[in-house]
Amino acid sequence: MGLPTKARIVEVGPRDGLQNESGPVIATAIKVQLINRLADAGINHIEAASFVSPKWVPQMGDAAEVMAGITRKAGVTYAALTPNLRGAEGAIVARADEVAIFSAASESFTQKNINCSIAESLERFVPVIEAAKKNNIRIRGYVSTVLGCPYEGEIDPAQVAAVARELLDMGCYEISLGDTIGVGTPVKARKMLARVAHEVPVKQLAAHFHDTYGQALANLYAVMQDGVSVIDTSIAGLGGCPYAKGASGNVATEDVVYMLNGLGIETDIDLEKLVPVGNWITQQIGRSNGSKVGLALGCEE
Amino acid sequence: MGLPTKARIVEVGPRDGLQNESGPVIATAIKVQLINRLADAGINHIEAASFVSPKWVPQMGDAAEVMAGITRKAGVTYAALTPNLRGAEGAIVARADEVAIFSAASESFTQKNINCSIAESLERFVPVIEAAKKNNIRIRGYVSTVLGCPYEGEIDPAQVAAVARELLDMGCYEISLGDTIGVGTPVKARKMLARVAHEVPVKQLAAHFHDTYGQALANLYAVMQDGVSVIDTSIAGLGGCPYAKGASGNVATEDVVYMLNGLGIETDIDLEKLVPVGNWITQQIGRSNGSKVGLALGCEE
Numbered sequence: 001m002g003l004p005t006k007a008r009i010v011e012v013g014p015r016d017g018l019q020n021e022s023g024p025v026i027a028t029a030i031k032v033q034l035i036n037r038l039a040d041a042g043i044n045h046i047e048a049a050s051f052v053s054p055k056w057v058p059q060m061g062d063a064a065e066v067m068a069g070i071t072r073k074a075g076v077t078y079a080a081l082t083p084n085l086r087g088a089e090g091a092i093v094a095r096a097d098e099v100a101i102f103s104a105a106s107e108s109f110t111q112k113n114i115n116c117s118i119a120e121s122l123e124r125f126v127p128v129i130e131a132a133k134k135n136n137i138r139i140r141g142y143v144s145t146v147l148g149c150p151y152e153g154e155i156d157p158a159q160v161a162a163v164a165r166e167l168l169d170m171g172c173y174e175i176s177l178g179d180t181i182g183v184g185t186p187v188k189a190r191k192m193l194a195r196v197a198h199e200v201p202v203k204q205l206a207a208h209f210h211d212t213y214g215q216a217l218a219n220l221y222a223v224m225q226d227g228v229s230v231i232d233t234s235i236a237g238l239g240g241c242p243y244a245k246g247a248s249g250n251v252a253t254e255d256v257v258y259m260l261n262g263l264g265i266e267t268d269i270d271l272e273k274l275v276p277v278g279n280w281i282t283q284q285i286g287r288s289n290g291s292k293v294g295l296a297l298g299c300e301e
Numbered sequence: 302m303g304l305p306t307k308a309r310i311v312e313v314g315p316r317d318g319l320q321n322e323s324g325p326v327i328a329t330a331i332k333v334q335l336i337n338r339l340a341d342a343g344i345n346h347i348e349a350a351s352f353v354s355p356k357w358v359p360q361m362g363d364a365a366e367v368m369a370g371i372t373r374k375a376g377v378t379y380a381a382l383t384p385n386l387r388g389a390e391g392a393i394v395a396r397a398d399e400v401a402i403f404s405a406a407s408e409s410f411t412q413k414n415i416n417c418s419i420a421e422s423l424e425r426f427v428p429v430i431e432a433a434k435k436n437n438i439r440i441r442g443y444v445s446t447v448l449g450c451p452y453e454g455e456i457d458p459a460q461v462a463a464v465a466r467e468l469l470d471m472g473c474y475e476i477s478l479g480d481t482i483g484v485g486t487p488v489k490a491r492k493m494l495a496r497v498a499h500e501v502p503v504k505q506l507a508a509h510f511h512d513t514y515g516q517a518l519a520n521l522y523a524v525m526q527d528g529v530s531v532i533d534t535s536i537a538g539l540g541g542c543p544y545a546k547g548a549s550g551n552v553a554t555e556d557v558v559y560m561l562n563g564l565g566i567e568t569d570i571d572l573e574k575l576v577p578v579g580n581w582i583t584q585q586i587g588r589s590n591g592s593k594v595g596l597a598l599g600c601e602e
Contacts, residue, residue, distance in 0.1 A: 185563025214556035214593035255515035262486025292515035
């Protein structure tokens with residue numbers, strides 16, 4: 001199929017990234033500034049908040065305030081994770097452009113994490129989807145552990161395909177395939193994608209690859225050769241790997257944009273504006289910059 | 302052409318890696334132990350020392366002692382960098398299995414670094430090559446700045462091809478193509494390789510890609526699709542980027558081996574034995590581990 005000519009970056013740093021950072025709760029003003037600066041650098045799809053109980057995720061307790069605080073930029077999608085109907089209602093009130101629902105390709109992972117089966121996890125989202133549809137809000141689906149599970153190891157691509165298909169049939173316009181523990185390698189990623197593409201058109205698939213073992217960019221290059229053109233990334237690589245302390249999680253936006261620029265794939269993102277955002281947010285939250293591009297270009301400043 | 306079924310890793314950590322680490326001179330015993338442990342983990346090609354004046358490179362001042370101290374393992378090539386005839390004579394006395402000579406694809410880089418033209422730099426190696434040939438020692442050639450130059454930016458692949466061809470004609474059995482500043486991206490790497498392969502058979506080419514911008518694994522996956530099967534790497538990513546303080550240089554051996562394992566490409570290297578070597582040497586020299594695999598698996602220990 002060959003590489004795409006355009007790609008869309010879905011920036012997950014403000015939600016997926018910050019939520020998985022250890023450390024104190026980050027001030028709402030910082031989150032708001034982060035989202036605004038990302039949009040200003042040309043990112044037009046941002047996972048901005050999670051409408052989840054602050055009892056479970058204190059870091060996301062100010063979701064409504066964050067959504068109210070940002071300066072909406074035309075053409076930018078501000079998305080919110082919504083684990084249940086209450087969350088969906090919060091996201092709707094907060095005028096999220098999109099809600100995100102999630103499942104996994106691994107039964108063990110789903111059981112250990114949310115104490116139910118994959119089928120049950122999907123069923124729980126039915127009221128979320130109904131609420132979103134009623135309000136004309138798009139629904140994005142996430143499937144995690146698509147290239148491996150911390151509990152059961154190898155994952156059958158047919159299982160990934162089945163869950164992705166289910167999310168599509170439920171009404172998701174796009175399915176993001178997550179290599180949650182970053183164990184994938186390029187050929188494995190291509191094989192998984194090929195199987196899923198039997199069930200869901202590749203144009204409706206996104207790659208959400210973690211860089212835990214340094215493989216994310218190679219895997220992204222591999223699946224882009226098969227037509228994937230939507231990529232989830234996190235500014236400065238925000239978000240650690242909860243299964244290996246000190247190790248990386250999300251792939252850094254800057255590193256992916258650098259590769260896309262080199263490949264001549266358009267994103268509308270201004271890397272020179274993006275790099276300072278990564279250096280700024282990592283200083284704010286007191287961690288090192290997980291983007292190699294951020295480190296290399298940041299040193300030139 | 303498709304991915305190779307076997308690959309050879311050329312481990313450059315003990316020389317290229319340590320030489321580019323800032324900090325005090327590392328004890329000979331540490332260097333010897335590093336080389337022995339790398340061989341023990343299954344690496345069969347190691348750049349062990351540089352026979353260069355200690356006035357210029359104090360870190361490599363004990364090259365003869367290092368070569369004398371290592372326990373030679375059958376089937377392992379212990380290589381030495383030899384910038385001039387005096388170095389070659391030292392390497393021969395020290396029973397190096399191979400000597401390495403080097404040039405660059407950029408005239409500006411060569412002028413700024415060694416104060417001569419590319420042609421002159423190659424001429425200086427004629428006595429080195431004669432001495433090596435006389436002693437039946439193989440000669441490996443390095444070309445740096447193949448995907449970009451810190452002084453002149455873009456590099457014409459034809460220029461890389463010309464220098465690689467010259468090294469081949471001078472007697473090098475293998476030419477290692479170095480992305481010295483790590484600016485390459487996959488398609489650019491493939492185009493450069495395709496041009497060089499007009500002059501030098503791809504089986505005699507090695508990829509020496511730096512990870513300064515996080516692109517090394519993607520670039521390696523790309524050129525392996527075109528038949529490259531020899532890869533230069535550095536344990537724990539030893540060796541910083543001299544052009545961007547704090548940024549990465551050499552790609553980490555562990556991360557490359559992880560990818561090769563995932564791709565089903567044989568290397569004879571035992572990753573479980575290799576990871577502790579990276580964690581050990583980085584503790585010894587007081588730097589963080591530059592391998593994501595090292596960090597992720599090291600945390601499990």
